[in-house]
Amino acid sequence: MKSSNDILDDLAAKDYEFGFVTEIDMDILPPGLNEEVIRFISKKKNEPEWLLEWRMKAFRAFEKMSMPTWQNFEMPEMDFQKISYYAAPKSKKQYNSLDEVDPELLATFEKLGIPLSEQKVLAGVAVDVVFDSVSIATTYKEKLKELGIIFCSFGEAVREHPELVRKYLGTVVPHSDNIFAALNAAVFSDGSFVYIPKGVRCPMELSTYFRINAENTGQFERTLIIADEGAYVSYLEGCTAPQRDENQLHAAVVELLTLDNAEIKYSTVQNWYPGDKDGNGGIYNFVTKRGSCKGVNSKISWTQVETGSAITWKYPSVLLIGDNSVGEFYSVAVTKNKQIADTGTKMHHIGANTKSRIISKGISAGHGNNSYRGLVQVGPKAEKARNFTQCDSLLIGDQCGAHTFPYIESKNNTAIIEHEATTSKIGEDQIFYLNQRGIDTEKAVALIVNGYAREVLNQLPMEFAVEAQKLLSITLEGSVG
Amino acid sequence: MSTETTLPIYDLLTEIYDQQSAVPEYRQKAFNSFRSQGFPTIKNEEWKYTNVQPFLKEQYTAAVTEATVTTEDIKPFLIKGLDAHLIVLVNGKLNKSLSTFQSDVLISIEPLTEVPGYAADSISFTNNAFAALNTALTTSGLFIEVKANATINKPLHIIHYYTSDDNVFVQPRHMVCVHKNAKLDIIESVARDESKGIVWVNSVTQAYVEENAQFSQYVLQNGAANTRLVNFTEAVQHKYSLYNNFTFTFPGTELVRNTLHTRLAESATETHLYGLYIGADNQLIDNHTLVDHRKPNCLSNELYKGVLAGHAKAVFNGKVYVHQEAQKTNAFQQNNNLQLSDKASINSKPQLEIFADDVKCSHGSTVGQFNPDALFYLRSRGIEEATARALLIGAFAFDVVEKVTIPALREHIETLLNNNMENWYA
Numbered sequence: 001m002k003s004s005n006d007i008l009d010d011l012a013a014k015d016y017e018f019g020f021v022t023e024i025d026m027d028i029l030p031p032g033l034n035e036e037v038i039r040f041i042s043k044k045k046n047e048p049e050w051l052l053e054w055r056m057k058a059f060r061a062f063e064k065m066s067m068p069t070w071q072n073f074e075m076p077e078m079d080f081q082k083i084s085y086y087a088a089p090k091s092k093k094q095y096n097s098l099d100e101v102d103p104e105l106l107a108t109f110e111k112l113g114i115p116l117s118e119q120k121v122l123a124g125v126a127v128d129v130v131f132d133s134v135s136i137a138t139t140y141k142e143k144l145k146e147l148g149i150i151f152c153s154f155g156e157a158v159r160e161h162p163e164l165v166r167k168y169l170g171t172v173v174p175h176s177d178n179i180f181a182a183l184n185a186a187v188f189s190d191g192s193f194v195y196i197p198k199g200v201r202c203p204m205e206l207s208t209y210f211r212i213n214a215e216n217t218g219q220f221e222r223t224l225i226i227a228d229e230g231a232y233v234s235y236l237e238g239c240t241a242p243q244r245d246e247n248q249l250h251a252a253v254v255e256l257l258t259l260d261n262a263e264i265k266y267s268t269v270q271n272w273y274p275g276d277k278d279g280n281g282g283i284y285n286f287v288t289k290r291g292s293c294k295g296v297n298s299k300i301s302w303t304q305v306e307t308g309s310a311i312t313w314k315y316p317s318v319l320l321i322g323d324n325s326v327g328e329f330y331s332v333a334v335t336k337n338k339q340i341a342d343t344g345t346k347m348h349h350i351g352a353n354t355k356s357r358i359i360s361k362g363i364s365a366g367h368g369n370n371s372y373r374g375l376v377q378v379g380p381k382a383e384k385a386r387n388f389t390q391c392d393s394l395l396i397g398d399q400c401g402a403h404t405f406p407y408i409e410s411k412n413n414t415a416i417i418e419h420e421a422t423t424s425k426i427g428e429d430q431i432f433y434l435n436q437r438g439i440d441t442e443k444a445v446a447l448i449v450n451g452y453a454r455e456v457l458n459q460l461p462m463e464f465a466v467e468a469q470k471l472l473s474i475t476l477e478g479s480v481g
Numbered sequence: 482m483s484t485e486t487t488l489p490i491y492d493l494l495t496e497i498y499d500q501q502s503a504v505p506e507y508r509q510k511a512f513n514s515f516r517s518q519g520f521p522t523i524k525n526e527e528w529k530y531t532n533v534q535p536f537l538k539e540q541y542t543a544a545v546t547e548a549t550v551t552t553e554d555i556k557p558f559l560i561k562g563l564d565a566h567l568i569v570l571v572n573g574k575l576n577k578s579l580s581t582f583q584s585d586v587l588i589s590i591e592p593l594t595e596v597p598g599y600a601a602d603s604i605s606f607t608n609n610a611f612a613a614l615n616t617a618l619t620t621s622g623l624f625i626e627v628k629a630n631a632t633i634n635k636p637l638h639i640i641h642y643y644t645s646d647d648n649v650f651v652q653p654r655h656m657v658c659v660h661k662n663a664k665l666d667i668i669e670s671v672a673r674d675e676s677k678g679i680v681w682v683n684s685v686t687q688a689y690v691e692e693n694a695q696f697s698q699y700v701l702q703n704g705a706a707n708t709r710l711v712n713f714t715e716a717v718q719h720k721y722s723l724y725n726n727f728t729f730t731f732p733g734t735e736l737v738r739n740t741l742h743t744r745l746a747e748s749a750t751e752t753h754l755y756g757l758y759i760g761a762d763n764q765l766i767d768n769h770t771l772v773d774h775r776k777p778n779c780l781s782n783e784l785y786k787g788v789l790a791g792h793a794k795a796v797f798n799g800k801v802y803v804h805q806e807a808q809k810t811n812a813f814q815q816n817n818n819l820q821l822s823d824k825a826s827i828n829s830k831p832q833l834e835i836f837a838d839d840v841k842c843s844h845g846s847t848v849g850q851f852n853p854d855a856l857f858y859l860r861s862r863g864i865e866e867a868t869a870r871a872l873l874i875g876a877f878a879f880d881v882v883e884k885v886t887i888p889a890l891r892e893h894i895e896t897l898l899n900n901n902m903e904n905w906y907a
C-alpha cells in the first residue's frame with residue numbers, strides 16, 4: 001500500500017499526461033481598467049446584476065479617489081492601467097518536479113519542516129495535489145455541511161447563497177472605503193466566504209489552504225466571514241512558507257462580522273516574496289481588513305505575523321458596536337533588507353463596555369523600516385470603554401528604523417486608555433549570556449526574538465505557532481553580524 | 482485654497498504684505514510659503530484635531546492700537562512673592578518704562594525689529610503656515626542675549642500684555658540667545674485686560690542655547706476668552722547644554738496652540754519638556770512637541786499632563802525623532818490625561834521615529850478619570866468631596882508642578898490650580 005506521499009511523488013515524477021494548457025484559462029484580459037473590464041469579469045463569473053452594479057459603483061468611486069499621502073514610506077509609482085485584471089487562473093509558472101524549484105526555497109521548506117506534498121503545492125509544482133486537496137476539502141466539507149457551516153469560494157457563495165452575500169457584502173468595508181478597497185470591490189477575482197450559523201462552534205480551524213481554489217485566489221481577493229449569534233470560528237489565512245508570486249500589487253479586502261455573542265479569531269501568517277537584498281521586486285501587500293462586532297458580547301481577534309512582502313500596508317481594525325464587545329490585535333512584523341511595514345490597527349469603541357487590546361511587536365533589521373500606526377477611538381456613547389496598547393520595537397543593526405504613530409481620541413469621560421511603547425536593541429549582555437552557554441550569535445538572536453514575540457505567537461493556533469517561530473528565525477538569518 | 486481666500490483675515494494680511502516696500506528676501510520666501518499653504522485646515526495632519534478656521538472668521542483691523550498702559554494695569558498680573566526682573570511687552574512691543582529691568586553688561590534686552598536672516602532660514606515652513614506668516618509680517622518682539630559665562634541670578638518675568646478694543650492680529654517675534662556657559666531663567670505670562678476686542682497672537686520664539694549653557698523657560702497661559710494664542714517655539718541646543726521648557730495652560734484663552742520644537746544640534750545635551758494643561762468651558766488646548774535628536778548621547782525627557790472639564794478639547798502630539806547618527810539616545814515621553822466631563826475630549830498622539838539602534842526610547846499615554854477607590858478612601862476619612870477632588874488633582878499635577886524650581890512660581894501655579902476647583906465636577 002502506497003502512502004499518499006508516494007502517490008504524489010509518482011505523480012510528480014510522471015509527465016503530466018493531459019498537458020497543462022487545459023488548466024490555464026485562456027481568457028486573459030489585456031492590461032487596463034475600464035467599465036468594460038468590470039463587465040467582462042462579472043460576466044465571466046456569471047454574476048447577478050446587483051453585484052455588477054455594486055462593482056460599478058465601486059469603480060466610479062475609485063475613479064474619483066487619489067493615492068493617499070500620509071503613509072510613512074515612499075509610495076512606489078503605481079499605474080492601475082498596466083495591470084491585467086482578469087487572468088484567472090493566474091499564470092503561475094508550473095514546475096514538473098521539485099528538482100526545478102529554486103534550491104533556496106526548498107532549503108527554507110526543509111527548515112520549516114513542511115511535508116513534501118505541501119512543499120510541492122507551495123512551490124507550484126504541477127503535482128495533482130489538487131486531488132489531495134479535493135479529498136481533504138470534501139471530507140471536511142461534509143462535516144461542515146452537517147453543522148450548516150458554509151465555507152466556499154466567493155464565486156460559489158454568490159451562486160449558492162446570494163441572499164447572504166448580498167446582505168453582508170460591503171457592510172464592514174464599504175465599496176468606497178479607500179482607493180485599494182474600491183479597486184478591490186470593482187475587480188475582485190475571487191476569495192473566501194464563511195458563514196457560521198446560530199449557536200454553532202466550528203469544530204476545526206478553517207483555512208484557505210484546504211480549499212481547492214486557494215491556489216487561484218490572487219491579487220484581488222475578497223474574504224467575508226459572518227459569525228451568526230453565538231457562533232465561533234477560527235480562520236487561518238496564508239501560509240508560513242514563502243509564496244512564489246509574480247503579482248506586484250495585492251489589494252485584498254477582508255470583512256468580518258460578528259452578531260450577538262459570536263466570536264471570530266482570524267490569524268494571518270504572511271510571507272510573500274519580499275524582494276531581493278537591494279529591494280528590487282517583491283509584493284506590495286495593501287490590504288484592507290476590518291471586523292465589525294455588531295452584536296452584543298461579541299469578539300473579534302486579529303493575529304498577524306508579517307515577515308514577507310516588500311511593502312506591507314494594512315490595519316486590521318475592529319468596529320466595537322455591540323455593547324460589551326471585545327477587539328484584539330496581536331501583531332509581529334519583521335522587516336529586513338529594504339522591506340517596509342506600515343501596519344497597526346484601529347479600534348473604534350462605539351458601544352458601551354467595549355474593550356480592546358493591542359499588542360504590536362515590530363522587529364527591524366538591515367535597512368528595514370517598521371511603523372506602527374494605530375487609532376483608539378472612544379465615542380461619546382462608549383461608556384466604560386477600556387483599551388490597553390503596547391507597541392514595542394526591536395532594532396537589529398544601525399541602518400533600520402522603527403516608528404510609532406498612535407492616535408488616541410477619547411470623547412467619553414468614563415474611558416480608560418493606556419498606551420505604552422518602547423524601542424530598544426537586543427542587549428549585548430543577553431547575547432553574551434547565550435554565547436557563553438555555547439549558543440552562537442545567530443541562534444541567540446532567534447531565541448531572544450522569539451521570546452520577545454512570544455505574547456503574539458501564543459495567540460496563534462498550535463500548528464501555526466510552531467511554524468511561525470521557525471519562520472521568525474529564518475527571516476532574521478544573516479541579519480546579525 | 483478657496484476657503485482661505487474668502488477669509489477676511491487672509492485678505493487683510495495679504496494687503497499688509499503688499500503695502501510693504503523693499504521686502505527682504507527671507508520675508509518674501511516666508512510669505513510665499515504662507516500663500517501656498519493658506520491657513521491650515523483639518524486635512525493637514527499637524528492640525529487634524531485643531532480646526533482654526535472658525536477662529537479666523539471675524540473681521541480684524543490692520544493696525545495694532547497704541548495703548549497707554551500704566552503700572553497699575555500690570556499689577557494684577559505680577560506673581561506674588563516672586564523676586565524677578567520685570568519686562569513688559571504691550572501688544573507685542575517692548576515697553577521700557579513699565580519694565581523694571583534694562584540691559585546691562587551681562588544681558589541685553591532690546592526690541593527685535595528685524596529677524597536675523599539665519600534665524601528666519603532655520604525654521605522650516607513646511608506644515609508651519611503660522612510661523613511663515615509671522616516671519617513675513619512681524620514688526621515687533623523681544624531680543625534677549627545673555628553674554629558668555631554670565632549667570633543671571635534672578636529670573637526674568639516677561640509679561641505679554643494685550644489690550645485692544647478692536648479685533649487685532651498680533652505677530653510678535655522673540656529671540657533668546659544664551660551664550661557659552663551662561664544661565665538664564667525666564668517666566669513668560671500672558672496678561673489680558675478687560676478690553677473687548679479679540680486678540681489673535683501668532684508668536685514665534687527662537688532660542689539658542691550654546692555650549693554648556695542652561696536655559697529654563699516657564700510659560701504661563703491663563704488669558705481671557707477673547708484671546709487666541711498660536712505659539713511656535715524652536716530651541717536649538719549645542720553641546721552639553723540644558724534646556725527646560727514648562728508650559729502651563731489654565732482655563733481662559735479659548736484657543737491655545739503651542740508648537741514646541743527642540744533641535745539637538747550637537748551631542749551630550751539634556752532637554753526637559755513639562756506641560757500641564759487644565760481645560761474648561763469651550764477651550765481648545767493643543768500642544769505639539771518635537772524633540773529632534775540629531776547627535777549622539779543626548780537625553781530628552783517629556784512629561785505632559787492634562788485635566789479636562791466642561792467642553793474642553795485637548796490635543797497632544799509628541800514626536801521624538803532619532804536620526805541615524807544619534808546613537809546612545811535616551812528619549813522618554815509621557816502624556817497622561819484626566820477626562821472629567823463627558824463633553825470633554827482628548828486626542829493624544831505620542832509618536833516615535835527612530836533610525837538608530839543603540840537607543841532607549843519609550844513613550845506612554847493614558848486617558849482616565851478619578852480613581853473611585855482613592856476618592857472613597859479620602860471621603861471615608863471625613864474629607865469632603867470638593868477637597869478630595871482637589872487633593873487628587875493636586876497629586877496628579879504634582880509630577881509636573883514639583884519640577885518648578887522657583888518657589889514663588891510654584892506657589893502661584895498651585896493657587897491657579899486651586900482656583901479652578903469648581904471645574905473638578907463633571
